Amino acid sequence: MEIYVLVKQVPDPEAIVKVKSDSELEIENKYFTNFFDEIAIEAGLKLREKFGGKVTVLTVDNKKVDALRRGIAMGADDAIQITDPALEGSDQFAIAKALATYLNLKDKPFDLIFAGRQAMDDDAGMVGPAVAELLGIPYVNVITGLEVDDPKKEVKVIREVDGGKEILSCSLPALFTCQKGLNNPRIPQVMNVMKAMKAQIKKVDLAALGLNAEEVGGKAAKIKVQKYLPPPKRPPVKMIKEDFPENVKTLVKLLREEAKII
């Protein structure tokens, strides 16, 4: 079974993020692998353990390859970094284009593609579905259950819907985006961690993909960031100096009229 997993390194929720300019963020150098992507990797590994084959992790990133290394540490066979200066400023669609182009180039056809349900930084949830659209294969988002019938090339997936579950099936090849509950991503063994530390990451640039610089990057972006705004600062504490019971009356009044929370 030929399995690909789309992965991304995202800022740690604890990283300090500052608005540098209207269209640029300054992010503290603290990253981790998007947790939904770990679930996707685990899904791939489980299938490989059952049916054999190969799991390849794939990222579009000019700098960070730790998501790929984590993939290898978890047990993936291969890691590919799509990187090119012209990819800077790409939107999700351009990222998907690079990924789909790469997947189309493969002489050995893929059976399954997994991605996280969304990246925990931009929360867009677009790359997975866009790749499937570009490849013209079926996809189901946010799955929490998966059953593959390899000989029949059929898949049954589960996803949570309001008040219940939805069971869907489709043929292979297909793409699924993974949600918490699908599995429990394994903690890498140190032996694989060491392997991942030394692993050579294969790099693929736009030329290798046969893409032009104009098709990706900031200029081609269909979505443009207009402006980043920092969250409002914590307002100063207001001390109510009156005595009881006036202070309670004032507090209730302020909660109702100023804070508008009661």
Next chain:
Amino acid sequence: MALDFNFTEEQEFFRQMVRDAVNRLIMPKVKELDEKEEFPWDLWKEFAALGYLGLRHDEKYGGMGTDTITQMIFYEELARGSCGFSMSATMQILMGTYFIARFGNENIKQKILVPAIKGEKIGTICFTEDQSGSDLAGTRTLATKVDGGWKINGRKQWITNGPIADFATVMATIDPKLGLKGLNFYLVERKTENRDGFVSGQRLHKLGSRCSVTGELVMDNAFIPDENFLGEEIGKGVQYAGEILNEVRVMTGMNALSIAKEAMEDARQYANNRIAFGNPISRYQLIREKFAKFWAWYEASRTYLYKCAWMIQNNIPCIHDCMLAKYHSTEMCMYAVEEVMRIYGGNAFCSEYPPQRFWRDAKFLLYGGGTHEVLCDYLGRIYCKE
């Protein structure tokens, strides 16, 4: 460019992986581990399965054979969660197996080291007795040569993993009158129906680091075969002990770093949210000073410890550096856990909040690898070229 303070991309990745394992396996259980005061077998098995117990051992025996800096990164990340767990694990990785890996014959390595790396057999090291701690020359545990082996007699106390250990590296004297020159290491296994060895004595209840179990080991005329003598020559035990101390000290320093950092990160959050007199207390200069001091000492400690790790790795003599760095980082840690007790106000004094745990846990750092009085006495003497 001879001076380079950066970790490599690979080392950063390794750190991230260890951190993650600690976050997932240990962090959620930290409070429970402290309160239960029991050895966490389930966690031990889960952790052992990841393979870190073989970090510094030969690949031939199931180890990873990593370099010193990688090991120190591991120790720094490990103690962030539970000090007690870290204590048991580092005993297994370093002191508890060091002499077996170094002096054990193939039979012993297969019998002891291989299962130890898998976490299936638990090890420890025994120096301390009721009359001898800092002063090894006071060791009374006696090793008597007999046909085909040795008879060991004595009681060891304060033994990490003691109540659960399967094997121990025991320091014993061939004659108390010889002082330091009479000391050697012997491998002693737990007594069973068909094997002589040690039995567990009293278990101690500790102030902190409570999930590592600690207690007495008693050897009553315990016979061990000749191959269990760990060393090349008789009378060199103290020299051998000295040869592991650099690593032990830097490892202890790494524990100090991570306990201090964890305590302070927690306190920072508290100080930014705790309001007194209309402001978060982190706005008050007297509180800020605590963070500033910690920060300065922490960075200095960390840089020095990694320098020591680098020196060990490159076989550069560094015995004084390792003492200094261990001393500095531990005192830094004592400062941090003490100040966190103050930053938290009265809340620090109850078990619902973490400062008291950091404070209790950190105290063990003061004793291993030489008490600070002993270290300072020695270092001062060296400095004065007395």
